[in-house]
Amino acid sequence: MKPTVVFDLDGTLVDSLADITASFRHVLRDFGLPKPDDRAMAGLIGRPLVEMFRRAVPGADAEALAEAYRAHYREHMADHSRPYPGVPELLARLRGEGYALVVATTKRGATARKLAEAVGILHLLDHVQGTDGLPAKPAPDVVEAAVRAVGGRGVCMVGDTVHDVLAGKAAGLCTFAVTWGNHDAATLAAAGPDHLEPTLEPLPERLEPALARR
Known part of the structure; x- marks a missing residue:
């Protein structure tokens, strides 16, 4: 072995922080939700995507936000990474x-x-x-x-x-x-x-x- x-x-x-953050903020902007600052954003990375959204915007539809994020990130994951x-x-x-x-x-x-x-x-x-x-x-x-x-x-x-x-x-x-x-x-x-x-x-x-x- x-x-x-x-x-x-x-x-x-x-x-990859810049592209993750850009997709995250793009989705929150589209949904009219507040955006976390850079420090808070970095602290969320490493957790499952739905959990990230639940922590960032408690009470929002985290599943819908996660799906919207995936759609945007698929097209932009390597813009800056x-x-x-x-x-x-x-x-x-x-x-x-x-x-x-x-x-x-x-x-x-x-x-x-x-x-x-x-x-x-x-x-x-x-x-x-x-x-x-x-x-x-x-x-x-x-x-x-x-x-x-x-x-x-x-x-x-x-x-x-x-x-x-x-x-x-x-x-x-x-x-x-x-x-x-x-x-x-x-x-x-x-x-x-x-x-x-x-x-x-x-x-x-x-x-x-x-x-x-x-």
Whole structure:
């Protein structure tokens, strides 16, 4: 079984906040609803879409808002989204070192694959796992399903939110949290990741001791 590294997508591999925020605000504007500020918006990312709308505008029809969001986001998901600096090179390096690379995201699988393809990293991934009926992070189900899909041996969960850290812990994996995404360093530190870094650059070296313990 190949050692497998599990990545979150938004805020970890792809800087997608601008497009997510634009679609979110487009829908709220169309429905005549108030829009959260940037800080509040970033804090919602990583949760299921319907839950995001319920938290942002309590009492609104979150299901209708979510469907309208999906329609807009499908057409605009890559207007501004790009891989974070060094991500394609990092993924290529890890593949060359024998790791299987998978994504475990709260997005629907088809949407996540479309985004990964649009920003040019899909070919570097062995599998992209969306929730698709599974419990969302911090439950470990999406993480475990991603590892199973490649018949791998899970080594580490890499993400940018508390939900990623908790899901990785629940799946029994090493946890690596990166602060260039949607949760700040203090918030992430409170979740107790094994590693907390400003970028993904140190990841290969952090994987070596984790791999030795698996």
